[in-house]
Amino acid sequence: MSTDTQWLVNGRKRQVDPSDRGLAYGDGVFETMAAHDGVLRWLEQHLTRLARGCEQLGIPMPDRHALAAEVVAAVPARGSRVVKLMITRGSGARGYRPPEPCVPTRILGIGAWPDYPEANYTHGIRLGLSTIRLADSPLAGLKHLCRLEQVLAQQELAGLGLIEGLLRDARDRVVSGSMSNLFLVRDQRLVTPQLDRCGVRGVMRDIVLAAARDSGLAAEEQPVELADVHAADELFVTNSVLGIWPVREFLDTRVAVGPITQALQRQLGYAHAQ
């Protein structure tokens, strides 16, 4: 999403002020969305999480309808794009203390679609385990700009030749993937790790939980241990761009790409690569 990405900063084609607090301190939030033929998938859910993040950080959320219109207008009418939308606390005096009043910066990037392999959807992925521990945070659940834990995890996974891996917290609980949320199926029940102390509450995670319940499946947020992952009947990971990827192997454990994962893929339109 560098040379091939079109950027708008506060609605204009330009770059970012080096004094922006998003750069200086990670002082902001972001969303990454899928756009197909001019349609932003789950736009309302993304804007709702963005607004919640802004509220929690004390950043004035830009007008929601104007923001939505700006995003939709920037997306081409044909083809698939990844849309990244950042809201930062804007520029301000030096130092951690937030300026009062603050004028947030909105940074919108329209990038190439990643073209993930079809096999990720049909045969599933190999899932590893990162040694990076996610720290407890008062900002648990938010998608803020401080993401070095995820960068370190992806650096480690790259060395292992894996596209994704699970992260645990300090209590050895499994939290999520580095760029995705995790779901387990066991005894016809869907489980995803609780995210009350750390992790990102993915938009797709909420959508999968709701879709499962809509179709009569029990679906719960619970503490998850590594042993639960090894014992699962089915495993899959989710995010708003990749959708739903079954897991075919977790460490040395083979996992079947099962009927509940496939039904959710079909239900939500993620049975194949876009």
Add this chain to the structure above:
Amino acid sequence: MSTDTQWLVNGRKRQVDPSDRGLAYGDGVFETMAAHDGVLRWLEQHLTRLARGCEQLGIPMPDRHALAAEVVAAVPARGSRVVKLMITRGSGARGYRPPEPCVPTRILGIGAWPDYPEANYTHGIRLGLSTIRLADSPLAGLKHLCRLEQVLAQQELAGLGLIEGLLRDARDRVVSGSMSNLFLVRDQRLVTPQLDRCGVRGVMRDIVLAAARDSGLAAEEQPVELADVHAADELFVTNSVLGIWPVREFLDTRVAVGPITQALQRQLGYAHAQ
């Protein structure tokens, strides 16, 4: 450090690419330094910490001598300035995984001197206690760009009318201030909190430890509890811009501005505001 700051991005007057990973993920490190009449204080120590941070994150450190020359050349020959130097992992493809190879971005800002009140140096400051808990991190000690904990703490302290406050970790240990390191004097011994699990290893902290030992004072890094802070004979906070500020009040505990604090201020040239 916004309108009044002169910025150089990779040595030229321009802005920052919105795809820079420093903005996207806090994927970088920074130093904040004091410059007086063209002289960067503790420049070598800052560059050493920067190099250590780059190494730990796997970011190629720019040539140290060229970087030093660029910083020195950007500082005016007269007057005092705050110098901020960021090194990020540069631009790259979308996603947490670091690009290989990566071309780091160096961002240099020369800003106005903060003009702290003279009384902060002579009479000391009131020090509060933040409710924000610093999380354990594999990047403990580093001054990386993910600083939302410090932003939240300063937001809280602003509401209390305080310039600085202490932060604890999840085990109730005192770690540091939000923008400074903490020192306690008790029974003629200097103590500063251990930073093996979280916190920033300030350049000034190392300098104060070394200066104390040079002058024959016992100086140790130890676990520090709130009770230790309340029981201290003297308290002071340090960073590279403010230097050394005595604490005259911690919560409801009055503290004397004592002889060891004053001797260290004189020894290192921080007895008065610049």
